[in-house]
Amino acid sequence: MIYEEKMKTGIEDAGKNDLITNRTILRLLENIGGYQSDKVGYGLLDIKRNGVSWILLDWKVQVLKRPKYGENLLVRTWGRNPKKVTVGRDYEIYNENNELCIIGTSKWALIDIESKKIAKITQEVIDKYEIEEQTVFEEEIDKVNIPNEFTTTFTFKPQRRNIDVNGHMHNTHYLELAYETLPEEGYQERPYNNFRISYKKEIKLEDTITCNYGYQDNKHIIVLKNQDNIVNSVIELWN
Secondary structure, eight states: OOEEEEEEOOGGGBOGGGBBOHHHHHHHHHHHHHHHHHHHTOSGGGHHHHSEEEEEEEEEEEESSOOBTTOEEEEEEEEEOOOSSOEEEEEEEEOTTOOEEEEEEEEEEEEETTTOSEEOOOHHHHHHHTOOOOOSSSSOOOOOOOOSOOSEEEEEOOOGGGBOTTSSBOHHHHHHHHHHHSOHHHHHTOSOSEEEEEEOSOOOTTOOEEEEEEEETTEEEEEEEOTTSOEEEEEEEEO
């Protein structure tokens, strides 16, 4: 089942040249997926009843034509490629002229809210979402490559404002943290029309995060590690 809604961006969504930011794009994609989950009975308000909650494992987004602030956008999403413990979700965003502006894909898993362990994606869940075969990218999300050397490093301590209802740093804050890690030259190149975020381990309020920057294969790569030197996330930015 393809689910769609019209959405309009606000002042807080405007970036360079009054074009929407990448964080705005993630917010739109995140919300449309949440709205579909609400409709089929696996949304935010259904977590206690179902005993499971969706967690995000990966984003991959490509901007074909960046929309402007204030545009009415059509945002579409659908589930695809279900496996034993993961399922894909693809996205499209169209502008007011019905031009395809943004495509994205993601990977999700269900977590048992009591045990905090990954739960099996049952046939009931698959049937609820009416899985589609349509894809926006020819290839599936691949493994991220971590640079051998880093040229920039700084330490970040999560703040209460970064923590969401699940008790860990919200998905979109990882992108903001990646921008803060960029050297000035890389920062001025934003917004990047291609970005990838791979979530490895949740960031909690008590963590101390080391943000490491490297440049490899024409990509800006930011690796976030906690105080135990465990990788929390890898973010790739490129044009």
